[in-house]
Amino acid sequence: MHTTSHEQDTLLARRQRVLSPSYRLFYDEPMHAVRSEGVWVYDADGRRYLDAYNNVPVVGHCHPYVVEQVAKQAAVLNTHTRYLTDKPVELAERLLGTMPPELGSVIFMNSGSEANDLAVRISRLVTGNSGIIVTDCAYHGTTDLLSGLSPVTGLPTGPGVFTVSLPPKMADAGEFRILVRGALDKMREAGIRPAALLVDTIFGSDGVVSGPVCFLKGAVDDVRREGGLFIADEVQPGFGRTGAGMWGFARHGVVPDIVTMGKPMGNGYPVASAVLRRELADIFGRHQRYFNTFGGSTVGCAAALAVLDVIENEDLVVHAAETGAYLKDGLQNLCKRHDVFTDLRGTGLFLGVQTPSGDVAARIVNALRRAGVLIGAAGRGNAALKIRPPLSVSRSDVDYLIGTIDDVLNKEIER
Numbered sequence: 001m002h003t004t005s006h007e008q009d010t011l012l013a014r015r016q017r018v019l020s021p022s023y024r025l026f027y028d029e030p031m032h033a034v035r036s037e038g039v040w041v042y043d044a045d046g047r048r049y050l051d052a053y054n055n056v057p058v059v060g061h062c063h064p065y066v067v068e069q070v071a072k073q074a075a076v077l078n079t080h081t082r083y084l085t086d087k088p089v090e091l092a093e094r095l096l097g098t099m100p101p102e103l104g105s106v107i108f109m110n111s112g113s114e115a116n117d118l119a120v121r122i123s124r125l126v127t128g129n130s131g132i133i134v135t136d137c138a139y140h141g142t143t144d145l146l147s148g149l150s151p152v153t154g155l156p157t158g159p160g161v162f163t164v165s166l167p168p169k170m171a172d173a174g175e176f177r178i179l180v181r182g183a184l185d186k187m188r189e190a191g192i193r194p195a196a197l198l199v200d201t202i203f204g205s206d207g208v209v210s211g212p213v214c215f216l217k218g219a220v221d222d223v224r225r226e227g228g229l230f231i232a233d234e235v236q237p238g239f240g241r242t243g244a245g246m247w248g249f250a251r252h253g254v255v256p257d258i259v260t261m262g263k264p265m266g267n268g269y270p271v272a273s274a275v276l277r278r279e280l281a282d283i284f285g286r287h288q289r290y291f292n293t294f295g296g297s298t299v300g301c302a303a304a305l306a307v308l309d310v311i312e313n314e315d316l317v318v319h320a321a322e323t324g325a326y327l328k329d330g331l332q333n334l335c336k337r338h339d340v341f342t343d344l345r346g347t348g349l350f351l352g353v354q355t356p357s358g359d360v361a362a363r364i365v366n367a368l369r370r371a372g373v374l375i376g377a378a379g380r381g382n383a384a385l386k387i388r389p390p391l392s393v394s395r396s397d398v399d400y401l402i403g404t405i406d407d408v409l410n411k412e413i414e415r
């Protein structure tokens with residue numbers, strides 16, 4: 001179907017009339033997406049865009065096997081966790097099989113926000129403490145509690161929340177520990193004890209901070225020594241994206257107390273989870289009940305099981321490592337030739353390219369959209385480009401991505 005720009009303007013006007021102004025559209029010229037397949041998204045004019053941004057369709061948009069498994073299950077049974085059904089048990093077993101043995105219990109929900117919200121609630125319940133440490137560009141979700149733990153939104157931090165200012169490049173693995181010690185000191189001065197350190201293990205909203213490897217470990221030890229837990233937010237790095245195993249925390253040589261996940265878990269179908277140490281689950285279960293109507297629904301679990309099957313069958317973690325290294329090489333070459341690329345970070349298929357300012361990054365993001373490539377920006381002042389194609393991205397897709405970025409920088413940014 002062909003839409004005129006007039007039709008798109010009409011849709012935009014209708015949207016503005018009925019949807020809350022709190023919504024924001026990507027790009028100066030919004031893209032009217034109508035279908036997607038693999039790494040490609042098609043607009044209403046039939047033009048295709050390489051999706052190098054969205055970490056939700058982790059195994060590729062509309063992966064036929066995931067679509068088939070969702071449709072099959074939807075036609076048979078879709079109910080909740082108060083009935084005895086196979087799928088949530090099967091999914092919990094499969095997820096635990098990807099985790100260190102210390103992590104032994106699973107709770108399902110629908111979104112990363114719900115997972116983090118519950119993780120914070122459990123950490124406060126089991127430790128009896130209230131303090132939470134997050135990074136100062138963190139985003140952890142959309143609930144009232146998590147808005148106070150998501151400084152990147154510009155909203156005030158909540159009670160008992162202490163932030164650390166993460167440099168995009170750390171001199172050594174001890175630097176983060178020193179920062180967290182500072183936060184623990186401030187907490188002590190305020191008469192507060194730590195319930196948890198909560199971080200995205202690839203620090204996506206902080207502009208992708210991937211190294212040095214193991215930089216979380218010392219900080220986690222210090223937080224635990226003072227009675228707090230470590231919550232690993234795997235909503236962005238999880239499901240193989242870093243190419244170093246299924247979970248981002250593995251790169252840091254630490255075993256979390258609670259792991260939260262969402263976005264890629266159902267390849268677009270809403271399903272999320274908190275995976276926790278058995279002893280924490282036991283304490284929580286003794287004190288409180290948890291029921292989430294759609295969390296762990298039969299169809300949601302079927303979607304997540306299908307995603308795990310595809311990651312395994314298509315060897316996507318190894319593919320993310322190899323294709324990610326190829327992409328990083330290509331970006332490294334661009335850094336050598338283009339002054340606006342001042343630093344390159346990341347691992348696997350989660351890469352961040354530093355630019356001098358949010359303005360420059362926005363110009364690049366918008367120019368790429370016009371040229372048929374979708375990426376985003378993040379970090380302090382939104383000055384870092386965030387690049388995260390589906391894990392199924394091929395080398396020829398990467399060549400197209402690098403070629404288009406090169407072209408855009410030459411013709412539109414560095415003229």
Ligand SMILES: Cc1ncc(COP(=O)(O)O)c(C=O)c1O
Nearest residue numbers: 111112113139140141200235262
């Ligand atoms: C690191 C991180 N945690 C949590 C969330 C919240 O997930 P959701 O939007 O599924 O509630 C997000 C969403 O962008 C995220 O990036």
